[in-house]
Amino acid sequence: MATVKLLSDDELSPEARAVFDDIRATRKSDFVNNFWRALAHDPKTLRRTWESIKEVMAPGALDPKVKEMLYVAVSVAHGCSYCIHSHTASARAKGMTEAEYLEMLAIVGMAAETNRLVTALGVPVDEAFLVDAPAGRHQEL
Amino acid sequence: MATVKLLSDDELSPEARAVFDDIRATRKSDFVNNFWRALAHDPKTLRRTWESIKEVMAPGALDPKVKEMLYVAVSVAHGCSYCIHSHTASARAKGMTEAEYLEMLAIVGMAAETNRLVTALGVPVDEAFLVDAPAGRHQEL
Amino acid sequence: MATVKLLSDDELSPEARAVFDDIRATRKSDFVNNFWRALAHDPKTLRRTWESIKEVMAPGALDPKVKEMLYVAVSVAHGCSYCIHSHTASARAKGMTEAEYLEMLAIVGMAAETNRLVTALGVPVDEAFLVDAPAGRHQEL
Amino acid sequence: MATVKLLSDDELSPEARAVFDDIRATRKSDFVNNFWRALAHDPKTLRRTWESIKEVMAPGALDPKVKEMLYVAVSVAHGCSYCIHSHTASARAKGMTEAEYLEMLAIVGMAAETNRLVTALGVPVDEAFLVDAPAGRHQEL
Amino acid sequence: MATVKLLSDDELSPEARAVFDDIRATRKSDFVNNFWRALAHDPKTLRRTWESIKEVMAPGALDPKVKEMLYVAVSVAHGCSYCIHSHTASARAKGMTEAEYLEMLAIVGMAAETNRLVTALGVPVDEAFLVDAPAGRHQEL
Amino acid sequence: MATVKLLSDDELSPEARAVFDDIRATRKSDFVNNFWRALAHDPKTLRRTWESIKEVMAPGALDPKVKEMLYVAVSVAHGCSYCIHSHTASARAKGMTEAEYLEMLAIVGMAAETNRLVTALGVPVDEAFLVDAPAGRHQEL
Numbered sequence: 001m002a003t004v005k006l007l008s009d010d011e012l013s014p015e016a017r018a019v020f021d022d023i024r025a026t027r028k029s030d031f032v033n034n035f036w037r038a039l040a041h042d043p044k045t046l047r048r049t050w051e052s053i054k055e056v057m058a059p060g061a062l063d064p065k066v067k068e069m070l071y072v073a074v075s076v077a078h079g080c081s082y083c084i085h086s087h088t089a090s091a092r093a094k095g096m097t098e099a100e101y102l103e104m105l106a107i108v109g110m111a112a113e114t115n116r117l118v119t120a121l122g123v124p125v126d127e128a129f130l131v132d133a134p135a136g137r138h139q140e141l
Numbered sequence: 142m143a144t145v146k147l148l149s150d151d152e153l154s155p156e157a158r159a160v161f162d163d164i165r166a167t168r169k170s171d172f173v174n175n176f177w178r179a180l181a182h183d184p185k186t187l188r189r190t191w192e193s194i195k196e197v198m199a200p201g202a203l204d205p206k207v208k209e210m211l212y213v214a215v216s217v218a219h220g221c222s223y224c225i226h227s228h229t230a231s232a233r234a235k236g237m238t239e240a241e242y243l244e245m246l247a248i249v250g251m252a253a254e255t256n257r258l259v260t261a262l263g264v265p266v267d268e269a270f271l272v273d274a275p276a277g278r279h280q281e282l
Numbered sequence: 283m284a285t286v287k288l289l290s291d292d293e294l295s296p297e298a299r300a301v302f303d304d305i306r307a308t309r310k311s312d313f314v315n316n317f318w319r320a321l322a323h324d325p326k327t328l329r330r331t332w333e334s335i336k337e338v339m340a341p342g343a344l345d346p347k348v349k350e351m352l353y354v355a356v357s358v359a360h361g362c363s364y365c366i367h368s369h370t371a372s373a374r375a376k377g378m379t380e381a382e383y384l385e386m387l388a389i390v391g392m393a394a395e396t397n398r399l400v401t402a403l404g405v406p407v408d409e410a411f412l413v414d415a416p417a418g419r420h421q422e423l
Numbered sequence: 424m425a426t427v428k429l430l431s432d433d434e435l436s437p438e439a440r441a442v443f444d445d446i447r448a449t450r451k452s453d454f455v456n457n458f459w460r461a462l463a464h465d466p467k468t469l470r471r472t473w474e475s476i477k478e479v480m481a482p483g484a485l486d487p488k489v490k491e492m493l494y495v496a497v498s499v500a501h502g503c504s505y506c507i508h509s510h511t512a513s514a515r516a517k518g519m520t521e522a523e524y525l526e527m528l529a530i531v532g533m534a535a536e537t538n539r540l541v542t543a544l545g546v547p548v549d550e551a552f553l554v555d556a557p558a559g560r561h562q563e564l
Numbered sequence: 565m566a567t568v569k570l571l572s573d574d575e576l577s578p579e580a581r582a583v584f585d586d587i588r589a590t591r592k593s594d595f596v597n598n599f600w601r602a603l604a605h606d607p608k609t610l611r612r613t614w615e616s617i618k619e620v621m622a623p624g625a626l627d628p629k630v631k632e633m634l635y636v637a638v639s640v641a642h643g644c645s646y647c648i649h650s651h652t653a654s655a656r657a658k659g660m661t662e663a664e665y666l667e668m669l670a671i672v673g674m675a676a677e678t679n680r681l682v683t684a685l686g687v688p689v690d691e692a693f694l695v696d697a698p699a700g701r702h703q704e705l
Numbered sequence: 706m707a708t709v710k711l712l713s714d715d716e717l718s719p720e721a722r723a724v725f726d727d728i729r730a731t732r733k734s735d736f737v738n739n740f741w742r743a744l745a746h747d748p749k750t751l752r753r754t755w756e757s758i759k760e761v762m763a764p765g766a767l768d769p770k771v772k773e774m775l776y777v778a779v780s781v782a783h784g785c786s787y788c789i790h791s792h793t794a795s796a797r798a799k800g801m802t803e804a805e806y807l808e809m810l811a812i813v814g815m816a817a818e819t820n821r822l823v824t825a826l827g828v829p830v831d832e833a834f835l836v837d838a839p840a841g842r843h844q845e846l
Contacts, residue, residue, distance in 0.1 A: 001363070002263045003370045003554055031269060035255070038262040042384035048478060049255065049391075052471055056251045061240040066207050067248055073211050074252035074398075076684040077218030079361040079784040081706070082259045083252070084684060085270040088708045099202035102747035105684050107208055109754075110197045111215035111224065113677035114176070114190065116779075118223045120640040120648060120669050121179040122143045128172060129226040131426055142645070144652045144836055183666035189760060190673070193753055215680075217402040220502040220643040222424070225402060229426045243465040246402050250472075254395035257497075261358040261366060261387050272708055283786070284545045285695055285793045313551060317537070320544040324807035330616055331537065331814075337612060338533045343522035348489050349530055352496050356534035356821075359500030361784040364541045365534070367552040381484035389490055392479045393497035393506070396458070396472065400505045403461040404425045410454060411508040413567055499825040502643040504565070507825060511567045525606040528825050532613075536818035539638075543781040543789060543810050566827045595833060599819070602826040613819065620815045625804035630771050631812055634778050638816035641782030646823045647816070649834040663766035671772055674761045675779035675788070678740070678754065682787045685743040686707045692736060693790040 006037040015043035019050050026054060033086060065094040069104050076108050147178040156184035160191050167195060174227060206235040210245050217249050288319040297325035301332050308336060315368060347376040351386050358390050429460040438466035442473050449477060456509060488517040492527050499531050570601040579607035583614050590618060597650060629658040633668050640672050711742040720748035724755050731759060738791060770799040774809050781813050 009032075012020060020032055020040070039046045057067055068091035075083035091101070150173075153161060161173055161181070180187045198208055209232035216224035232242070291314075294302060302314055302322070321328045339349055350373035357365035373383070432455075435443060443455055443463070462469045480490055491514035498506035514524070573596075576584060584596055584604070603610045621631055632655035639647035655665070714737075717725060725737055725745070744751045762772055773796035780788035796806070 001367065001548055001553060002265060003367060004262055005554060006264075033267045033269070034264045035259055035262075038264045039258065041380070042388070044478070045258075045384065045388045045391075048388075048475055049258070052475065053251060053255070055467070055471060056244075056247045061238060061244045063207075066204075066210075067244070069207075070211060070214050070245055070248045071252045072684070073214045074218050074249050075256050076680050077215050078253065078256040078260075079683055080256040080259055081683070081686060082264050082266050083256050084686065085266045085706065085708060087252075089270040097202060098746070102750065103197075103202045103208070104211055105681060106197045106747070106750045106753075107211045108215050108684055109677040109681040109750075110194060111212045111228075112219065112680040113673040114194070115216050115219040115221040115224050116640050116676040117180065117186075117190070117669060117673040118176055118221055119219075119643055119645070120636070120672055121145055121176075122645060122648065123147075123175045123179045123223050124143060125223050125226045125424055126174045128174070129230040130424060131428060142649065142830055142835060144649060146836060182662070183670070185760070186666065186670045186673075189670075189757055193757065196749070196753060213402070217398050220401055222401070222404060225404065226424065226426060239464070243468065246399060247465070247468045247471075249402055250395040250399040250468075253398040254391040257358050257394040258387060258391040260361055260363070261354070261390055263363060263366065266706055271706060272710060283689055283694060283790065284547060285790060286544055287695060288546075315549045315551070316546045317541055317544075320546045321540065323803070324811070326619070327540075327807065327811045327814075330619060330811075331540070334533060334612055334616065335537070337608070338526075338529045343520060343526045345489075348486075348492075349526070351489075352493060352527055352530045353534045355493050355496045356500050356531050357538050359497050360535065360538040360542075362538040362541055364546050364548050365538050367548045369534075371552040379484060385479075385484045385490070386493055388479045389493045390497050392475060393494045393510075394501065396476070397498050397501040397503040397506050399462065399468075399472070400458055400503055401501075403427055403458075405429075405457045405461045405505050406425060407505050407508045407565055408456045410456070411512040412565060413569060495825070499821050502824055504824070504827060507827065508565065508567060521605070525609065528822060529606070529609045531825055532609075532818040532822040535821040536814040539781050539817040540810060540814040542784055542786070543777070543813055545786060545789065566829060568826055570828075597831045597833070598828045599823055599826075602828045603822065609822075613822070617815060617819070620808075620811045625802060625808045627771075630768075630774075631808070633771075634775060634809055634812045635816045637775050637778045638782050638813050639820050641779050642817065642820040642824075644820040644823055646828050646830050647820050649830045651816075653834040661766060667761075667766045667772070668775055670761045671775045672779050674757060675776045675792075676783065678758070679780050679783040679785035679788050681744065681750075681754070682740055682785055683783075685709055685740075687711075687739045687743045687787050688707060689787050689790045690738045692738070693794040 002034075002038055004038055004041050006034055007040040008037070012040055013043055016040040016046055019043070019046050023050060035082070035086070065091050065096045065100075068094055069096060069100070073104065073108050077112070143175075143179055145179055145182050147175055148181040149178070153181055154184055157181040157187055160184065160187050164191060176223070176227070206232050206237045206241075209235055210237060210241070214245065214249050218253070284316075284320055286320055286323050288316055289322040290319070294322055295325055298322040298328055301325070301328050305332060317364070317368070347373050347378045347382075350376055351378060351382070355386065355390050359394070425457075425461055427461055427464050429457055430463040431460070435463055436466055439463040439469055442466070442469050446473060458505070458509070488514050488519045488523075491517055492519060492523070496527065496531050500535070566598075566602055568602055568605050570598055571604040572601070576604055577607055580604040580610055583607070583610050587614060599646070599650070629655050629660045629664075632658055633660060633664070637668065637672050641676070707739075707743055709743055709746050711739055712745045713742070717745055718748055721745040721751055724748070724751050728755060740787070740791070770796050770801045770805075773799055774801060774805070778809065778813050782817070 023032055023036060024030055036046065039049060068087050071087040072084060072091060075087060164173055164177060165171055177187065180190060209228050212228040213225060213232060216228060302318065305314055305318060306312055318328065321331060350369050353369040354366060354373060357369060446455055446459060447453055459469065462472060491510050494510040495507060495514060498510060587596055587600060588594055600610065603613060632651050635651040636648060636655060639651060728737055728741060729735055741751065744754060773792050776792040777789060777796060780792060
C-alpha cells in the first residue's frame, strides 16, 4: 500500500530515466526495484539518494557483504520490512552464508536486549570507554 | 543517573561474584564495566545475559570486529549511548580501523535515511526479494 | 489484522455513538475511519483521544496542512503505516501539493540520517543552541 | 561524550576545510557547530552530508521554518537530543514563534500517542486512504 | 539542557497555576516535577496532558503499581531517560518491590530481543493469534 | 513474507526437535507458533531464546498476565505486529480482562505522548527521582 503510484519505465521523467539508466549500468542488471520506482516522483531526491548509496556502498574498507549486513541490522532496529527484505537478499547475493546470517540475527537480538536493559537502568558510561581514555585501557576490553 | 546503585566488588552476592569471576577469566582482564555492576542486583538475569552474550559473541562465522560493529549499528538505531560507547571501544580493541569505523557510520546513516523514505512511501516488497523467489533472481541484485 | 473487532455503527455503545456523532459533525462527513472503530471498544479513551485531537489539530498558529505534515513525519519515524496513510491523505485533502509532499519526505529522510550519525558519534550540544545562550547567538544559525 | 575527538579548525584536512569554508559562506556566519567537527574525520561523508542538507533545506516549496520544524519532529521521535537542540534553535532563528513551537510539540505528542494506539490495535488501513481511492473520497477527510 | 526555561511557581500564568494547584491537591504533595514546569509554557497542553494522565492513571482495572510499570516499560523502549526515572520512582512509591522491578526489567529486555528477531525474520502472524480465531485456540497458548 | 522458510515438524534438525518437544511439554499444547518455526534454522539461538523466555516468563514476583501485558507494551513501542498479536493472545489466555486490556492500551498511548514531549523539551531529571534521593522524597510521588 504505497502512498504514491510506483512508476513504470515509460512513466519516468527524463531526469528519473537517467538515474534508472545508471542504476542498471552500475548493477549490470535490468531489474530496478520498487524503492526507486516510488522515489522516481522526485527526480532530485532520486538522484541524491542513488548517488549517496552508490558512494556509501562502493567497495571500501569493509567487505561488501558486511556492508549489506550492517544495512540489515539497522533496518531491523528501525522496523523497515521492505529494507530488511531487500538488503537480506543483497547480502545473500554478495555471498553471506546462512551461518553468517543466523549469527547476525543473534547479535541484533542480543544488542536489542542489552540496549533496553542499559537504558532502563540508566547505566553511566565507564571512563575506560571514552575516546580519550588513557592508552592501554581499550586493550583490556 | 542510574536507577539502581552500581555494585562494587565487595557488595556482590555469591552468585553475582561467580559471574564476575567468569567475566574476568573470559576477558583476561580485571576490568568489569558498569553494565554488569548494575545488572548484579539480579544474579539470575546477570548470569543469563552474560552466558547469552558469551555464546553470541564467541568466535563463529563472522569476524569478531564485525560482530562488534553490528552491535554498534543496532545500538545507534536504538539510541543507547552507553552501548554505543562500550561496543565502539570493543570494536576498536578487536582491530576495527578508523576507515572501517567511518564506513560503518556512513552505512548506519544511509540506512536510517532510506528506512524512513521507504516507510513514508509504503513501498511494497518486490517479489524478487522473497526467500522463495525463482532461482537466479537474487544473482541480479 | 486487528487485535479487536472493528465496530460498525450499530454495534456502538451510546457513549461511543455520541463521539461518532461529533466526529461526523466536526468533519462534515459521514465517513468514520477504522481507528475510531477500533477505539470504540473503550468509550472513555475514544472520547479523550478525539477531544485531544480536536484541540491539537484545531486552527491555530500553524497552517492546517503543515500540522498534518508534522503528524506524518512523526508517524514515519514511529513506523505506523496506518497513521502515515491516514495523515498523508488528510494533508493532501487540506491542500498539500505534491512538491510540498516530496520536500517533506526528503527532510524526514535527511533528519533520520543525521539523527543517527549524531547519536553514533555522541556529539555534545553546542552552547550556542542552549535556550539561555547569549542573545545574538541564535541569529547566526 | 563523543566517540571521536571534535576537530578544531587547525586540525582539519584540506578536504574538510573546504567544506567548512562552504558552511561558513552559505550560512554567512563563522560558527561551525559540533556535528561538522565530529564528521570532519571523514571528509567524504562530511561533504556528502553537507551537500545533501544544503539541497534538502534550500528554499523550496515549504517555508524554511516549517522545514526546520519537520526536522525537529523527526529528531524527537528518534530521540536525538543534539538534533532537537540544534534544529529548535534554527527554527527559532528562522522565525518560528513560541506559539508555533508549542503547537508543534502538541502535535508531536499527540501523533506519538495515536501511533502507538493504532499499532497496538493493529488497525487496517481504510480503502479511502489509498492513493488510488476513487476521486472525491479524499475531499471528505 | 531543556529547550525552554523551567518555570518556577511565581512565573506561572493563572491558567498554569490552576493546573499546578490541582496536581498538588491530587497528589497530596507540594512537589511539582520538572515535566510540568517545562509544559507550563503552554497552559492548554499542560491542562490537557494533566487531565489525560489523571484519567489514565486513576484507580481502575489494574493495580496502580502495575500501571506505573507499564509506563516504565514503554519509556524504556522509547529511550526517555526522564520518564524512566520518574515512573520508576513512582512505581517504587506505589509499592513495586525490588523483585518485581528486576522481573520487569528482564521482560523488557527479552521482549526487545524477540521483537527484533521476529522483525528480522518477517514471521507471519499465526491464525491462532487472530481475534476471531476459532474458540478454544487461545486456551492452548 | 518471512526471510526464511518456516520449518514444519518433519524438517527439524534433532537439536531443534528437542526444543520443540520441550515447548510442547511446557505449554501442554501441541501448537508451536511460527516464531519458533523460523528460529528453528538456528538450533543454538532457538534453544537459547526458548530457555531465556522460559526463565523470564516463569511464575515469579509478577502475575503471569501482567508479565504478558508488559511484553505487549514493549512490543507496541517497538512496532512488532507479530509480537503484539502473540502476546495479546497469551495475555488473554492467562486471564487479562477486556477492561485490563483497554486500560493497558491507554497507558501505552499516554506514555508515548509524554515520552516525546519530555524528549522534545529536554526536561532534566528531578533530584527527587534519583535512586539515592533523601529518604522520604519518593513517598511524596
